[in-house]
Amino acid sequence: MNNHQNRQLTGCLAMLQLQREVRQADSVEELGLIMVNRSQKILPATTTLFWQKNLSSGEIKQASGVAQIDANAPFIIWANAIINRLTSQNNKNEAFTVNKQDLPQDDIKQWADWLPPYGLMLPISSPNNTTIGWLFTVRETSWQPSDMVLAQELGQIYGYSWLTFNKQNYFNTANSNKLTNKWNKTLFFAFCIIISAVLFLVDVQQSVLAPATVVPNNPKVVTSPLNGVIKKVAVEANSSVKKGQILFSLETSEIKNRRDVSKLVLQVTKERYLKAQKVAFSDPEARASLPLLKSQIKQHSAEATYAEELLARTVVKAKNSGIAIFSDPSYWLGRPVKVGEQVMVIANANEVEVEIFLGVDDAIIMQPGAEVLLFLNSDPLNPIPAKLHYASYQATVDQRGVLAYKLTAKLLTSTTPPRIGLQGTAKLLGPQTSVFYYIFRRPITALRQAVGF
Numbered sequence: 001m002n003n004h005q006n007r008q009l010t011g012c013l014a015m016l017q018l019q020r021e022v023r024q025a026d027s028v029e030e031l032g033l034i035m036v037n038r039s040q041k042i043l044p045a046t047t048t049l050f051w052q053k054n055l056s057s058g059e060i061k062q063a064s065g066v067a068q069i070d071a072n073a074p075f076i077i078w079a080n081a082i083i084n085r086l087t088s089q090n091n092k093n094e095a096f097t098v099n100k101q102d103l104p105q106d107d108i109k110q111w112a113d114w115l116p117p118y119g120l121m122l123p124i125s126s127p128n129n130t131t132i133g134w135l136f137t138v139r140e141t142s143w144q145p146s147d148m149v150l151a152q153e154l155g156q157i158y159g160y161s162w163l164t165f166n167k168q169n170y171f172n173t174a175n176s177n178k179l180t181n182k183w184n185k186t187l188f189f190a191f192c193i194i195i196s197a198v199l200f201l202v203d204v205q206q207s208v209l210a211p212a213t214v215v216p217n218n219p220k221v222v223t224s225p226l227n228g229v230i231k232k233v234a235v236e237a238n239s240s241v242k243k244g245q246i247l248f249s250l251e252t253s254e255i256k257n258r259r260d261v262s263k264l265v266l267q268v269t270k271e272r273y274l275k276a277q278k279v280a281f282s283d284p285e286a287r288a289s290l291p292l293l294k295s296q297i298k299q300h301s302a303e304a305t306y307a308e309e310l311l312a313r314t315v316v317k318a319k320n321s322g323i324a325i326f327s328d329p330s331y332w333l334g335r336p337v338k339v340g341e342q343v344m345v346i347a348n349a350n351e352v353e354v355e356i357f358l359g360v361d362d363a364i365i366m367q368p369g370a371e372v373l374l375f376l377n378s379d380p381l382n383p384i385p386a387k388l389h390y391a392s393y394q395a396t397v398d399q400r401g402v403l404a405y406k407l408t409a410k411l412l413t414s415t416t417p418p419r420i421g422l423q424g425t426a427k428l429l430g431p432q433t434s435v436f437y438y439i440f441r442r443p444i445t446a447l448r449q450a451v452g453f
Helices: 003-023 027-041 073-087 103-113 145-165 182-201 252-279 284-313 433-453
Strands: 045-052 056-061 096-098 118-125 131-139 202-216 220-223 228-233 240-243 245-252 316-319 322-325 342-347 352-359 371-376 379-391 401-412 423-434
Touching: 003 027, 027 045, 027 056, 027 131, 027 252, 045 073, 056 073, 073 103, 073 131, 096 182, 118 145, 131 145, 182 423, 182 433, 202 284, 202 371, 202 433, 245 322, 245 342, 252 284, 284 316, 284 433, 316 352, 352 371, 352 423, 379 423, 401 423, 423 433
Parallel strands: none
Antiparallel strands: 045 056, 045 131, 096 118, 118 131, 202 352, 202 423, 220 342, 228 245, 240 322, 245 316, 322 342, 352 401, 371 379, 371 423, 379 401
8 A cells, every 4th residue: 555545544534533523522612622623634724713604794613722712812803804804705605715915915914923824714514505604724835626625525514513403504593483384373473462461461560679788777976076186996896885985086285285385375464464463553554454464364264275175075975875887996096087077876786777779770669668678698588578768869879889879768577687787689669560561671761761762
């Protein structure tokens, strides 16, 4: 047996082995990997891409050497555009070589950067001669007539195997799905009538889901009494506090200095006043200065008293018992605050409510007293009933950056209320509506926003 016969025998064995692998493929994805990787045993190449045709154009589904492609990769985007152009210019269901010189100048340069010079387009054909897709393969050497014959044969093998995973023709689905007899048409129309009646005549209760948080009801806000710097936080975050307990204190050095200066000036002014009193009978000028010195004493006395009051206000105490809710104490140490700036809140652990932020796109008609079910993330199997009692008229941006309406609901449970700060999902139940509106409310809203009617 000579070398030519050996090559022919080797080629036949490789073709048989490839057909066996194709028959044993378990899915379309596995078949695609075989096409781009195993075809090189029959048609030696450096890179092979599988381009699947669809109703409009097509897209690259598999590439040799990788398990999954990135559709946004620059090479894939460029190659997809090239293959789309080549297939649109060639209407024949036959393999053909690709001459990069026939491409636009920009594509020629990118071809030289990414691919070898010789390309081949191999059609994946079904038994009825319909093109399902193309294999785009390139290599360093030119393609011979014998390669074209093998390419056409491979395309038919792949096309037949492809259709085994798609019992109906991929591009004639609409034709194959047509009802072929009067009985089937009757059943189809009857089914449509029943579905329409269900959609328009059967009512269901509207509902919508929204993120929810357990928050205190009527918490007491603790603010900074004056401008200053927080010196010490005397309680732990989320700890219980009693009425009169020290919560935090402000830096006092500046206020103390002001108080000491005021007292010193007050003392000096009093001594000057006493001295002027002693010589007032004999010295008209001293007698005339007494009213001025007396008013200065009142001024400096008021300044000293005010400084004492400010000094007392640097220590902030709890006005009622409850839980101190604020961020980590270390966050506040040394932090400058302004008058009225919130530092923490004091809340009653037994007085809680549900705060809900309902996105504008999900909003439905909600009336006070509407039923609400709270599903906590910590206990999603046991919903807590609640009643809606407040809904804002104006939407605001919530913590997620979504435009939403703020809602609050009162819990109806008689057991121990959930802990403040727990997160969950609230199901809000609205009025009755048809099944059609329930299903298509969001699409109808989007269509109206887009069309404007």
